[in-house]
Amino acid sequence: MRRVLVACxxxxxxxxxxxxxxxxxxxxWIVWGRELVTLDLDTSGGPSWKPLPVVFTAIFAxxxxxxxxxxxxxxxxxxxxxxxxxxxxxxRLAYRLAGPRRTAGLLAGTVAAIALALTPDWLRYxxxxxxxxxAIALLLWAVNRALDxxxxxxxxxxxxxxxxxxxxxxxxxxxxxxxxxxxxxLRRLIGGLAAALPILWLGPEWIGSxxxxxxxxxARSEPVWxxxxxxxxxxxxxxxxxxxxxxxxxxxTLAALGLAVRGPSDRRxxxxxxxxxxxxxxxxxxxxxxxxxxxxxxxxxxxxxTLACVLTGVGVSGLVGLAGGRGGLRxxxxxxxPPPTVRGAAAIAAGLLAVAATPWVGDxxxxxxxxxxxxxxxxxxxxxxxxxxxxxxxxxxIVAVGAPRVGRQFQTRLAWETRLxxxxxxxxxxAGLRFRASPxxxxxxxxxxxxxxxxxxxxxxxxxxxxxxxxxxxxGAS
Numbered sequence: 171m172r173r174v175l176v177a178c179x180x181x182x183x184x185x186x187x188x189x190x191x192x193x194x195x196x197x198x199w200i201v202w203g204r205e206l207v208t209l210d211l212d213t214s215g216g217p218s219w220k221p222l223p224v225v226f227t228a229i230f231a232x233x234x235x236x237x238x239x240x241x242x243x244x245x246x247x248x249x250x251x252x253x254x255x256x257x258x259x260x261x262r263l264a265y266r267l268a269g270p271r272r273t274a275g276l277l278a279g280t281v282a283a284i285a286l287a288l289t290p291d292w293l294r295y296x297x298x299x300x301x302x303x304x305a306i307a308l309l310l311w312a313v314n315r316a317l318d319x320x321x322x323x324x325x326x327x328x329x330x331x332x333x334x335x336x337x338x339x340x341x342x343x344x345x346x347x348x349x350x351x352x353x354x355x356l357r358r359l360i361g362g363l364a365a366a367l368p369i370l371w372l373g374p375e376w377i378g379s380x381x382x383x384x385x386x387x388x389a390r391s392e393p394v395w396x397x398x399x400x401x402x403x404x405x406x407x408x409x410x411x412x413x414x415x416x417x418x419x420x421x422x423t424l425a426a427l428g429l430a431v432r433g434p435s436d437r438r439x440x441x442x443x444x445x446x447x448x449x450x451x452x453x454x455x456x457x458x459x460x461x462x463x464x465x466x467x468x469x470x471x472x473x474x475x476t477l478a479c480v481l482t483g484v485g486v487s488g489l490v491g492l493a494g495g496r497g498g499l500r501x502x503x504x505x506x507x508p509p510p511t512v513r514g515a516a517a518i519a520a521g522l523l524a525v526a527a528t529p530w531v532g533d534x535x536x537x538x539x540x541x542x543x544x545x546x547x548x549x550x551x552x553x554x555x556x557x558x559x560x561x562x563x564x565x566x567x568i569v570a571v572g573a574p575r576v577g578r579q580f581q582t583r584l585a586w587e588t589r590l591x592x593x594x595x596x597x598x599x600x601a602g603l604r605f606r607a608s609p610x611x612x613x614x615x616x617x618x619x620x621x622x623x624x625x626x627x628x629x630x631x632x633x634x635x636x637x638x639x640x641x642x643x644x645x646g647a648s
Contacts, residue, residue: 174258182250189549192242193298197582198592200242203227213378215592216582221370222333223301245299252304253296257283259310260476264483267438274487282483286476288534290414291468297545302469305334306476321349322356329363333370337455341448397466407457407466414471415478418527422482425519429488442484449477492516551607555580558605558630559587572602606631
């Protein structure tokens, strides 16, 4: 595992040679990390609070003395390490559950890792430092540690995942209760983790905004795209997870379930059944949250989608093995060869799954290109905003005339560049400069002197509060 981790960190560091800019949420964590180090935390603006990313960004914040670009780069290395580690751990878990045969394990692991890499937005999450792949890596690592009977490690990894995605808490708590009853030596650890979790989630929000439950309020803010605003939020949530997963993964998960039910009663069967139940429970939980006012964002479903990828790898491997005459029921110390009807049914199922997967893989592969182009475009705009701040004189002259304004997508980046709090940028009253992304040529407004309206391609317009002066900066994206 150490070699895998080193490889993931090394590749993530090399990936900084590609377009590498955090997006809205990660920039907020980077700002909060800087504020935490200076003991001036303000969480009254921005997205919902997440403890673990801010722990990392607080550690990285002092390196900002070398360059403002170092803390965000270090966070991207951490986040992208989580992305690669999640793929490796999905491979490992599917490999372990496919059975003792090496070829079966390799097939299962390969299918699981490829399916996860082709998940919509996976590349985008990695490019911009989103927390979801890291949370998935921690959860998969915890499952692998639990299978190794290393429950201390599993508890610590699950706890870390809860500091990224609160939806993980019921599942980690269930494992903690089981370990609490089974291993008295770990009871003190479990009690400490249970006490630390609400402190880390609520304490900083209480200090930073005087509202300890502000993270939940932010998550239930119901933006215009929120599924909670639809007529049947829970049904819309189920439709969304179906779109993310796709028919091939649903068939593959059902195949893994069917093979586990009819197979020998052993530990692998119980693990597969547990993972199926966990995936279904996670979807039900998110659907209930959507009904209660949460947005139903695609990233909420990703742990369940990841389990579907792993189970599909196990299901595909099992079907291929069954069709080849392996994987029959065990009688004493001997394994019975599957009858011809079972082998034929398995071959047909594997064939149907391959037919369903062909267009699915094509669409997902095409989506990777769209994600890469989108990441490059956003990275160009992020860099352009930094350069526009420099063109406008830097933080001090900008702040001297009032808090600057920018579209919500870039508010956290502007707060980092101008050394303001997220709340100050969000609540800007229009007295200061206005930064505006201008994708493509625009017709100049009557009486406006903003040069950016004459630029082709992406640009950043910088105007005064009353539109009396302007500057422009190429955004760098196409």
